[in-house]
Amino acid sequence: LVLLYKSEPERGRIWRALLAEHLPQLEFRTWPDVGQPEDIRYLVAWEPSAELLESLPNLELLFSVGAGIDHMDVARVPDQVGIVRMIDPALTQSMSEYVVMAVLALHRNLLDYIDAQRRGRWAPQGIVAARERRIGIMGLGNLGLAAIDALRQFGFDLAGWSRTPRTIDGVDCFAGSGSLAAFLGRTDILVCLLPLTEKTRGILCRRTFTMLPSGAGVINVGRGGHLVEPDLLSALEDGSVGAAVLDVFEEEPLAAGHPFWSHPRIVITPHRASHTGAMTGGQALLGNLRRHLAGEPMHGLVRRELGY
Numbered sequence: 191l192v193l194l195y196k197s198e199p200e201r202g203r204i205w206r207a208l209l210a211e212h213l214p215q216l217e218f219r220t221w222p223d224v225g226q227p228e229d230i231r232y233l234v235a236w237e238p239s240a241e242l243l244e245s246l247p248n249l250e251l252l253f254s255v256g257a258g259i260d261h262m263d264v265a266r267v268p269d270q271v272g273i274v275r276m277i278d279p280a281l282t283q284s285m286s287e288y289v290v291m292a293v294l295a296l297h298r299n300l301l302d303y304i305d306a307q308r309r310g311r312w313a314p315q316g317i318v319a320a321r322e323r324r325i326g327i328m329g330l331g332n333l334g335l336a337a338i339d340a341l342r343q344f345g346f347d348l349a350g351w352s353r354t355p356r357t358i359d360g361v362d363c364f365a366g367s368g369s370l371a372a373f374l375g376r377t378d379i380l381v382c383l384l385p386l387t388e389k390t391r392g393i394l395c396r397r398t399f400t401m402l403p404s405g406a407g408v409i410n411v412g413r414g415g416h417l418v419e420p421d422l423l424s425a426l427e428d429g430s431v432g433a434a435v436l437d438v439f440e441e442e443p444l445a446a447g448h449p450f451w452s453h454p455r456i457v458i459t460p461h462r463a464s465h466t467g468a469m470t471g472g473q474a475l476l477g478n479l480r481r482h483l484a485g486e487p488m489h490g491l492v493r494r495e496l497g498y
């Protein structure tokens with residue numbers, strides 16, 4: 191039973207020790223020390239090359255070290271290989287913290303205060319009650335649901351949008367493209383926590399922004415490919431969007447001189463809303479390996495036909 195690891199070396203050392211302790215029958219190899227390629231049953235990687243995949247004839251499972259799989263060329267992963275994404279409680283927790291931070295920053299006009307401070311101006315803003323602030327979460331999966339739970343305590347007016355219908359206590363739920371306009375029309379602060387797929391690429395575009403109430407806030411913590419960057423700039427220009435908090439970008443790191451760097455109505459963070467924890471991610475992998483060996487369903491098994 192052999193696992194091949196090809197990712198950050200430091201995390202690999204921690205995962206190797208954890209698996210050696212709790213799953214001693216598993217041999218842990220670190221790329222490029224592949225040994226006999228036909229031994230490898232499990233591959234843990236961020237972006238495995240087609241050459242590597244083709245060289246492993248007995249591969250059963252590919253574990254992504256991240257929560258998404260959009261960075262992988264899934265078409266190059268042989269059909270019989272299951273793809274499993276990372277569901278890590280520490281990653282989920284830090285994403286919820288980020289969403290709360292960003293929602294509160296927009297809700298309480300933090301960008302206006304930073305701007306006023308820089309100009310030496312004492313400029314009090316009106317206070318809107320949380321129950322009157324309509325938050326809309328795109329993506330009601332692992333991360334979207336956790337963010338909703340974290341936002342509940344403030345009493346916001348919450349809504350969510352997903353592909354298939356959901357029922358969530360205290361949350362106005364919308365599903366499918368037919369209900370997107372209704373969802374956006376009631377959303378003062380929009381949070382994108384969608385996976386990047388053929389269907390969701392470019393979803394934060396001019397059309398979407400014009401369906402939001404004028405001056406709405408936009409938070410993108412999904413992927414850079416969700417946002418049409420020039421459309422955000424023009425929506426900020428004409429006031430259909432009031433401010434944005436962005437963690438992910440089409441090109442990362444963001445290029446020097448990109449207009450987002452200096453835009454007064456945009457806050458950027460360098461793709462650090464959350465991150466797979468070294469220990470907690472290893473425990474998530476261990477849990478899934480145990481489930482797989484026991485013939486139980488794993489957490490985060492990707493449905494290839496949906497792309498997430």
Ligand SMILES: NC(=O)c1ccc[n+]([C@@H]2O[C@H](COP(=O)([O-])OP(=O)(O)OC[C@H]3O[C@@H](n4cnc5c(N)ncnc54)[C@H](OP(=O)(O)O)[C@@H]3O)[C@@H](O)[C@H]2O)c1
Nearest residue numbers: 257258329330331332333352353354384385389411463464
């Ligand atoms: N910025 C960061 O640091 C960071 C960190 C981790 C993850 N992420 C991003 O967050 C994403 C979400 O993660 P997750 O674990 O919450 O994913 P997940 O559990 O797979 O949930 C995805 C959600 O999106 C919905 N969805 C998918 N396609 C849709 C469509 N075409 N229309 C409407 N809704 C759609 C799904 O609907 P159903 O419920 O109907 O299936 C589901 O509710 C990841 O894919 C990754 O890109 C970012």
